[in-house]
Each structure stands twice: as structure tokens, then as C-alpha cells.
Amino acid sequence: MPDLSRITERDKLKARIGDEPHWQRLRQGCYVGFRPSKKGKRGTWFARVYNADTKRNSRKALGDYGKLEGHDVFKQAKADAELWADTVESGGERASDMVTVKDACEAYAKEKPCPIQDGILRRHVYSDPIAKVKLDKLRRHHLRSWRKRLEQAPALVTRNKKGAKLWKERAKSTVNRDMVPLRAALGQVLKPGAPNTDAAWQEALRPFKGADKRRELYLDKEERKRLIDAVRDDARPFVQGLCMLPLRPGALAELKARDFDKRTRTLTIGKDKNGNPRQITVPPVIADFFAAQVKDKLPATPIFARASGDVWNKDAWKYPIKEAVNGAGLPGAVSAYTLRHCVLTDLIRAGLPILTVAQLSGTSVAMIEKHYGHLVRDDAEEALASIAI
Structure with missing residues (x-):
């Protein structure tokens, strides 16, 4: 031999x-x-x-x-x-019709549907040369070239069809997020290659370290009240909901009337980033707010809808929020996600266990500790100082 x-x-x-x-x-x-x-x-x-x-x-x-x-x-x-x-x-050969990178991504998207993920794949994978590369021939240099193209692609700031489109340099944190769907799809059908070889396709998709910085902008309750008062009528319930619950704006926008049970004061979040439906029980004051929003609405009707009846999305909610921010004299960087950050900060400050906060917000304990753990440490220091003799 x-x-x-x-x-x-x-x-x-x-x-x-x-x-x-x-x-x-x-x-x-x-x-x-x-x-x-x-x-x-x-x-x-x-x-x-x-x-x-x-x-x-x-x-x-x-x-x-x-x-x-x-x-x-x-x-x-x-x-x-x-x-x-x-x-x-291991008993599993790749399906005979799964030949290219695009095939793997489409199979993954079908198994784990997500609008945000689908948009990333459509913009950065399906229209890119990487889509036609055969899985059997995929190497680290293919993905390094794809990553370079992704990093150099400008990020669209506004999609306003009436005005000029504004672009900015793609942030490292954005690159990290945009690599996730492709890395996950390939990880379903390919095993990691030997380190430091061209077969190590996974090495080209490693995220930038330290790119995801925690949000520092915080509005107190009085400032959030000013924002709610300044926002236009059709957007006010949606913005108020963002100020009440630690939900992602997209998850709040997708809520239907059937998702709120007035008798048990439970809210079912069925569509979120992690893809797993969950239920949360809300206090009477928040339950009364939701009861008013779903009154006389059919089960499939959005709880929060625009004046046109359409569901809110990021390209729709950012304009009324920006107008209200300017009208209320608040920092110009305030966005819908700022409000979620404020609610999470208040919950941590109130002494709610990190695990409970993670469950309410639909994120991991690790992410809460990473971005809000400093608040717990600050409170611990104050508590220790209060008992010093």
C-alpha cells in the first residue's frame, strides 16, 4: 500500500x-x-x-x-x-439535492424561518458568488473573500423612497450579526475543518471580538413620559408598550389580539429573535393597558397597528420616534431599542434576578450579564457599603 x-x-x-x-x-x-x-x-x-x-x-x-x-x-x-x-x-449523508452554499442556506431558512435572517441571506449570500460554490469544494479562502466583500459593503441608513438614500460604513457589530445565518447554515451540513488549513471554513467566519458594545444611552421615566406625549397619535400605544415591557420592537409589533388573555393577564410572545414562543404574566396596570388595545379587535388583528392598519416595522416606527425625540428635546441617538434598554436597566436596578429578566426579554442570561452585569455589581457595592461598621 x-x-x-x-x-x-x-x-x-x-x-x-x-x-x-x-x-x-x-x-x-x-x-x-x-x-x-x-x-x-x-x-x-x-x-x-x-x-x-x-x-x-x-x-x-x-x-x-x-x-x-x-x-x-x-x-x-x-x-x-x-x-x-x-x-x-454517523448515519447521515447530506441530501442529494443539497449541492451549493445557497442550497444549504435555503434548507436552514426553511427549517428555522426568520424574516431578519431571510433578509440577510437574500442581500449578502444569494446575490453573492459564494452562493454557487459547491459545499464539497468550499474552502476557507472562499469565505474569507465573501467576508471581505461583506465588510466593504456600505450599510443603508435610510430606506426612504422619497429622499436620497444615506449610507455609512458597516460596523464590526453589524458584520458579526450578518455572518450568523451563513455560519449557522453551514454548521448544519459541514463539520469544522482541521485548524489552520484551507479546509477550516469556520475560521473565516469568526466574529470580531469586542464589537458588540453595551448601550449607554438611558432615559429616565420622566424623559420616557415626555417621549410618549410627543409622539403622534397612531404611534403612541406602540411606543408606550415599548416603555412598559423589555421586548424587542419587532416582537411587540407582531403581537396579535389573541396573544393577550385578559382573564389570566398573560401575554404570549410567539415571534421573536430566538424563535421560541414564551408567555409572561403582566401586572394589572399593564394588563389594563393591553385590554384597552385589544378591545373590539378580532383575534388576528395586530394589537398595535399604524393608521393604515399595517403592522409596525423598523422602517415605519423610526420616523415618528425620531420626530418625537426632537419634539421632546431628547438626545438624537434615542431609538426604539433605547427604550428596551431602559426597561431592562430598570428591571435590573429593581433587583429582579438576572434569570427572570432574561426570560422576560427573550434573551440569554449570558447576554444580560454581559450588558447589564455592571449594574448588579454597582448595587452590590452600595449594599456592602450600607452595612459597613
Whole structure:
């Protein structure tokens, strides 16, 4: 059995009868093979694995690795053969119709639907050359090139069709968020490649460290009351709801009349970033507010709707909020997410356990600790100071 890792030994190999590859054992049941070219070309690599379910050997062509040279060719063929063997041995081969990166992303989007995620894939993956790259041929350099294009793509500040479109440089935190759907989709069908090799596709999608900074802008209750009073009539209930609950604006906008149960004072949040429906019980003062919003509405009607009857979205709510911010004399950076931050800050300051705050807001304990843990530490310091003798 030849040592295919040795270039000189590989170059001496001759074509075998029936074009059978020369095989090298990598581990029990797993082989990498090489078929020399009869026309003096590079030759073709193969993988072979014993399938315990069918009790037969399965074979797969890996290609000629035309862009690699020297010892990198064998390293890549070995990694691909072992990766494919792992897939077969675990009982799951990729679906035959899942060939390209776009196929993997569409399958992931179908399994875990999310409007924001779908928009990211449509803008940055499906219309990009990466979409047509075959999964079997996907390498770190493909994703590095895609990431560079993503980082250089300007971010759209406004989508106002009546005025000129404004653009800004894409922030590192935005790049981190825009890489998530592609990384998740590929992670469903590809195993991580060997570190520091071109097979390590996952290395190109590592997020920037320290890019997600916590929000510092805070409005006290009096300032939030001024904002509510200044906002136009059709947007006032929606803005007031943002000031009452630690929900993402999109989750609040998607609430339907059927999602609020007046008898039990429970609110069901069915559409949110994490995709998992959850229920929260609200106090009487908030329950009365929601009862007034759902009065005489059909179950499928949005609790908070624009004057046109349409559901609020980020391109609709930002204008009335911006107008109200200016009218109330508040900092210009105030946005819908600022209000969520304010509510979360108040809940932490009130001494609510971090786990409970995480459950109410639909985020992880780790994220709450990361962005609001300093508030807990400050309160602990004050509590310790109060008992000093």
C-alpha cells in the first residue's frame, strides 16, 4: 500500500486496471485514494468508507485539488475523506439535492424561518458568488473573500423612497450579526475543518471580538413620559408598550389580539429573535393597558397597528420616534431599542434576578450579564457599603 502523502512516491504510481485508485488506510474503515491521470494531468482523489448499515463500502470522488500544491494536496484530501467518513458513519449523508452554499442556506431558512435572517441571506449570500460554490469544494479562502466583500459593503441608513438614500460604513457589530445565518447554515451540513488549513471554513467566519458594545444611552421615566406625549397619535400605544415591557420592537409589533388573555393577564410572545414562543404574566396596570388595545379587535388583528392598519416595522416606527425625540428635546441617538434598554436597566436596578429578566426579554442570561452585569455589581457595592461598621 503506497504512502500517498509522499509526493515522489505518488508521482511513480501508474494507472491500475479498471481505473481503480491506489488506496491508503487512514483509520479502520476509512481510506483516501489517488488515481493517476493517463494524460499526464494532476490525477483524481477519492474517499472510501465502510458503511455499517449497508455492510458495503461507499466511495466518493474528491477532485484534483487544482488550486493546491505540494503537501497541501494530500492534507486536504485526507481531511475531506475523514470528514465524509464521519458523515457516513454517523448515519447521515447530506441530501442529494443539497449541492451549493445557497442550497444549504435555503434548507436552514426553511427549517428555522426568520424574516431578519431571510433578509440577510437574500442581500449578502444569494446575490453573492459564494452562493454557487459547491459545499464539497468550499474552502476557507472562499469565505474569507465573501467576508471581505461583506465588510466593504456600505450599510443603508435610510430606506426612504422619497429622499436620497444615506449610507455609512458597516460596523464590526453589524458584520458579526450578518455572518450568523451563513455560519449557522453551514454548521448544519459541514463539520469544522482541521485548524489552520484551507479546509477550516469556520475560521473565516469568526466574529470580531469586542464589537458588540453595551448601550449607554438611558432615559429616565420622566424623559420616557415626555417621549410618549410627543409622539403622534397612531404611534403612541406602540411606543408606550415599548416603555412598559423589555421586548424587542419587532416582537411587540407582531403581537396579535389573541396573544393577550385578559382573564389570566398573560401575554404570549410567539415571534421573536430566538424563535421560541414564551408567555409572561403582566401586572394589572399593564394588563389594563393591553385590554384597552385589544378591545373590539378580532383575534388576528395586530394589537398595535399604524393608521393604515399595517403592522409596525423598523422602517415605519423610526420616523415618528425620531420626530418625537426632537419634539421632546431628547438626545438624537434615542431609538426604539433605547427604550428596551431602559426597561431592562430598570428591571435590573429593581433587583429582579438576572434569570427572570432574561426570560422576560427573550434573551440569554449570558447576554444580560454581559450588558447589564455592571449594574448588579454597582448595587452590590452600595449594599456592602450600607452595612459597613
